[in-house]
Amino acid sequence: MSCSPFDLRDYYLKELTDPQQRQVEFHVRDCPACREELDRLRLTEAALLSLREEEIPQRIAFVSDPVFEPSRAARWWGAFWGSPARLGFAGASLVSAALLFSALTRPAGTSTGGGLPAAEVDRRIQAAVAASEVRQTARTTQLVHELVERVNTEQYARQVAENDARIARQDAYKAEIASGDYMTLASNQGGSR
C-alpha cells in the first residue's frame, strides 16, 4: 500500500491538480517505496509504448456516393435559394395567386360605387354634369360681357380722338381766316380740288 498523500497512479497519469501534484513530488523525494512504485509505472508505460501505432492498411475514403449526399429535398431547397431566376418566378407566381384569390373571393354586386345602386350613381353623375354646364354657361356669359365692354371702350376712345382731331383742324382754319391769309387758303383749297 502506498504511503503517498494521493494516489501515485493519479500523479503519474497527471490527473491531480497542481497543488496535489506538488505534494506528491515533495513526498516522493523522501520515500524510496513510492519512488520504486513510480519507476515500475514508468517501465510499464515504456513497455506499452514500445508497441507502436500501425499505419492503416487501407485508407478510408468517402466518395460522392448519393447515400452520403443531402436528401433530394435538401438539394432542391439549396438550389432554389441559390437561383435568383427561380426565386423571381416564385415571387411572381405568389403575386398572381394572390390576385386570383382576391378576384375569386370578392362578392359580386358591390363593385360599383362602393355599394351605391346604379340608378343613384347615374343621378349623381347627371347632377354633376348639370352643375358643370351651369358653371360653364355663367363663365361664357361673363366673358362675352367683358368682351363687349372692352370693344365699347375702345370705340369710344377712338371717337373721342377723332373729335379732338376735327376740333383741332377747325381751330386751325379759324385762326388762318382771322390772320387774313384767306387767298392763300383759297388757292390751297382750289389747288387741292
Next chain:
Amino acid sequence: MIFRAVEDTDLIRQACRGSVESYNLLVSRWEKRVYNYLLRVTRNREDALDLAQDVFLKAYQNLRKLDDPGRFGPWLYRIAHNEAFSLFRKRKPEVDADSVDPGATDTGITVGGSSVFPIELSLAVSSALGRLSPDQREAVTLKIYQGFKFEEMAEILACPVSTVKSRLYTALELLKRELAPLSPRGAS
C-alpha cells in the same frame, strides 16, 4: 508545431452542410488513431479496419446530432467503442472476449493466425494486453495510447470516472506484474 489551416470544427460544420470533401479530410485526420484504438481492443486487423469503416460511416450519418463540434474526438471514440463491443457481443457464442485463452494470444496481434511482431518486448506486451479483459484493455488503450483524460474516458465509455479508474488501475497492476521485470531488457 503543426499548423492546421482548417480546424476540425470547421470541417464538421461543412460536412453537416453536405460537403463530402470536408468529411474525407476529417477522416484522414482521425482514421489512424481510430484504427489503432480498434486494433488494440479487437486485436485483429481485419476487424479493426471493418469497424473503422463502420465507425466513420455512422459518424457521418449522425454528424448533425453532435451538439458540440469541439467534442468530436470523444464522440467518435464513443461510436468506435460501441461498434467494437457490438462485435464482441455478436461473436460471444463462439469467442467470448472475457474468457480468451491467454495461450492463444501469446503470439501477439495476429492476421490469419500468424504473428506480426517478432520483437521479444512487443510479444511480451501483446501477450500481457491479451490477458486483460476487453474493458481493461480499452481503458489502457484510451489512457496510455490515446491520451484521454478520465472525464473524457467516462464520456466515451458511458460510465462513471470511478469505474474508469478501477478498470485502468486493475489493468495497470496486471501489466506491471508482467512487464516491469521485462522492460529493462527490452526497452533499453
